[in-house]
Amino acid sequence: MVVTATTVKNDLRTPIEVNIGSDLWQTIYPERFCQVELEVVRVRLVEDPGVKGSYQVEGGGCPGCLLRASSDFEAFSRHAQDKDSAEQREVEEEAKRREEAKRKKKEMIQNMAAEKRNQATGWFARCFSFVCLCLIPATGVVYLSTFPPKSSVMAACFAASTVPICGSLSCWVAIVGSNKYGLGVLTFGKHEARYRWASRLTGGLAMAAVVYRSVRNAQHGFWWTALIVCPAAFCGCFAWCPVALRVAHWHQKTTLEWEHTQAQREVGNRTIRFEGSVIKEQGRPCVASWPGKYAAAWDALVSQSRDGDVSAAVVFLPEGTDDYGVHDNIPTDEGLYGTCWCTPLYGEEKPWGCRWFSNWKENIETAVQSEAVLEVYYFVEHVGRGKVASFNAAGDENLKRETLNQKQKRFEQSPEFKQALDAGLGNLSKDLRGDSSSPYSREVRRLFLASLPEPERRFLEDFEGLGNSQKAEVAWLERKGYAYQEVDVSVWLRGEGGETYVPAFAEQKVSQKQAQVTADSTSQHAPDIITHL
Structure with missing residues (x-):
């Protein structure tokens, strides 16, 4: 019997696989098609092969028709669309969170820069600069204008003295009075507005005095003094002021860069930097290890810990903070190889340093002495996985993982990867x-792992479940003989009710989660919590 080819279109956001005969499956990326010459068309999700469905072509089917993954495979289509929608909602929430975090950080840096600027510009410095560069020259002009010109020498002296005064006042009023390039703000901080208007008023008064004196000179027959004053005023407006503004622009740029760097560092030390906060209470759960890739959950953890609601021993010293890149020596009584903790942690010295580990160990000791319940959080659905053989082996195993992961860059230049790009x-x-992660990054990772020899692929897959630093943390807990509970990080992830912390040691309401869907049935499971002694 001849079977007419049926076309399958992937109109989902996630990749699917289509059975093209026997045990052969072809990956179909979004908006791509596949021709199938079988009586039963079978499909499954690449990221969750347990989610699968089928379509009977012969006997009530539609030979030669176009089948859409989002609608023509019944339960599979419904579940696949649900997963698409859930991922899209999570992406939108994460985008909003990142944008809000970026906005808040920018606002905090600006406020911190303004705070430092206000502290740096003391009242004496502000008053001194205003008096010397604006008030005294203006007062001199006004004072000189009160004397009637009794001789040509006196008129000439007044005109000559006006030249530098006009230049000084013109530059001051142009820079501070107009606040162009923000030099007034840099100089006077939050008091900039009052000094700006004072400069304008003073400059206007001085200019009126110059005009008044020039008119009086002309009335007494010394009209030629205008030939001295007018060029000075002209040069002040069209020559000296532009030069002064260019200098002000350069000063503003360098000063703002310095302020931004200092403010960014200070904000990092106050907000991003986290040294843990252990609550000394017997039986209190204490977060001993955390997978940092869950940024939103991490933000919730830090926020609640700073509010005193959650006990946490974890430490984060990111780039730009004071202790970033600091290395601590290993005490000789530990019997470990290496000049600093980087060696047993990572196998080699790292640019971010190992001060974080010293601080973390101190927090752990505080928690243990308080008889706290240590909690280790794993990737979603990876509880108990990803641990190294021992603390002594953590560094070497990390170097091996890094070496294997570096192959991914070469893989992304390979013909196989180019073929996948051509396939959509x-x-x-x-x-x-x-x-x-994103659908693209997860699929690239899957293709890379599939390209590796079996031993290398299994080595990397077996270490999924904990972050690199977490592996060393858990190994240290086991080295010290400290009991801990293993918890799925999903108890911290956003649900319909928002961020919620559920202590691992407490009685928990099981949150049912759909794990596998076939064309005819579904199954559910709850987050894992395992006590490790």
């Missing part, structure tokens, strides 16, 4: 969700 890999979204 680039149609996958690169928008990040809560775990800092």
